[in-house]
Amino acid sequence: MKVLKFGGTSVGSPTNMKMVASLINTPDPKIVVLSAMSGTTNKLVQISDNLFKAKQTEALGLIEDLHQTYKQVIDGLYKTDKYKQLALDFIQSHFEFIKSQVKNDFSSHEERGILAQGELLSTGLFQLFLEESNISSVLLPALNFMKIDENEEPDTAFISQQLVTDLAQYPDTQLFVTQGYICRNTFGEIDNLKRGGSDYSASLIGAAIQAEEIQIWTDIDGMHNNDPRIVKNTYPIAELSFDEAAELAYFGAKILHPSSVLPAKQKNIPVRLLNTMQPEARGTTISARTSGSSIKAVAAKDGITAIKIKSTRMLLAYGFLRRIFEVFEEYKTSIDMITTSEVAVSLTVDNTRFLNEIISELKEFGTVEVDQDLSIICLVGDSIEAAPGTVVTIFKSLQQIPLRMISYGGSRNNISLLVNTSYKNQALIALNEGVFTKTEQPAHA
DSSP states (O other): OOOEEEEEEEETTHHHHHHHHHHOOOSOEEEEEOOOOTTTTHHHHHHHHHTTOOHHHHHHHHHHHHHHHHHHHHHHHHHSHHHHHHHHHHHHHHHHHHHTOOOOTOOHHHHHHHHHHHHHHHHHHHHHHHHHHHHHEEEOOOOHOOOOOTTSSSSSSHHHHHHHHHHHOOOEEEEEEESSEEETTTTEEEOOTTTTHHHHHHHHHHHTOOOSEEEEEEEESSSSSSSSTSSHHHHHHHHEEEEHHHHHHHOOOOOOTGGGGGHHHTTTTOEEETTTTEEEEEEEEEOOOOOOOSEEEEEEEEEEEEEEEEGGGGOOOOTTHEEEEEEHHHOOOOOOEEEOSSEEEEEEEEEOOOOOHHHHHHHHHHHEEEEEEEEEEEEEEGGGSSSSHHHHHHHTTTTTSSSSEEEEETTTTTTEEEGGGHHHHHHHHHHHHHHHHOOTTTHHO
């Protein structure tokens, strides 16, 4: 059995939904994981934000706008009056639920219920379309089997056991449809795997059933060697290792959710990144296999803050770094990059929720400097630290760009550079010209 995940753009219009239905209408067994229709989750977040601010009138206006959008989708998706009415009744029940959450004591519990509606709507409408098209399928509610524990981590044992039990009820079914992103927490409440979590859902489902393959269908033909929104003449990478893909996803490659590689890696299940709009394209295959030791791709991560702690007490001080790290652990703030000297330590974070509190505690150790509006440029490949001339090529390409920090040697797959965000585009273009020559392209494409 394969697991196929389709993102918001892939189900973002009646035309695209029909395209997805034709792609999955094959005899091989599969579970199809759907995101919310593109734009829906953002609208649901806006609705929730207004309700948190007690702006009920504005929220109701947004709810009605979204309801009208779905009515237009229904009009373009179904052929028969029967299924159009079934779909209208279906979305009516969900929008009535959303409106029922418009109240003065709106909380994060209600917000999670609202955010779940996007995937519930897309899968319900898609299942009705399959029925109208005489494509045999079963809708498996993700809220029955997808669960997180008290640490907000997937309860993999429960997911596997419950999913196998649910599938066993339909021994003759070859096609299942389910929701990405949504789950239940340890209290049984509706929750989610955070933004982008549909990729994570697909990987968790694939691992739970020991899938033959996990396919992530989006609107781009695989993971590119650079950001195609900024750099011209990028190309898809045919093969990446799990570690290479994880590095790229974490450091800015938007095509794949950072968490989604690990479950597949643990069960050694290949992941393929494919294009719904160009299904014939080869895409990118992610597996345990590695190929070559050159730089394969560059990614950039924005919204980075650098913190420097300078203290003469640091010199030869036992436990100094541990005490600094404990501050970040206390506020559950992860660190991306770190460099040290005899009297200072510099590090970066991408979550500034508790920045003021962290700085306040760090001042006990010495002088604290903070730089914001920074970006991490990440270069990824297999054993790139061992490839002769790699560092020379990188720095020669970036000789006109000031570098704030360099992280090299911590990973055999990654060299990371910190620059001011105003230099990011220039850096990506320079690296594309300096690192990815025309002679290298056929080896990856």
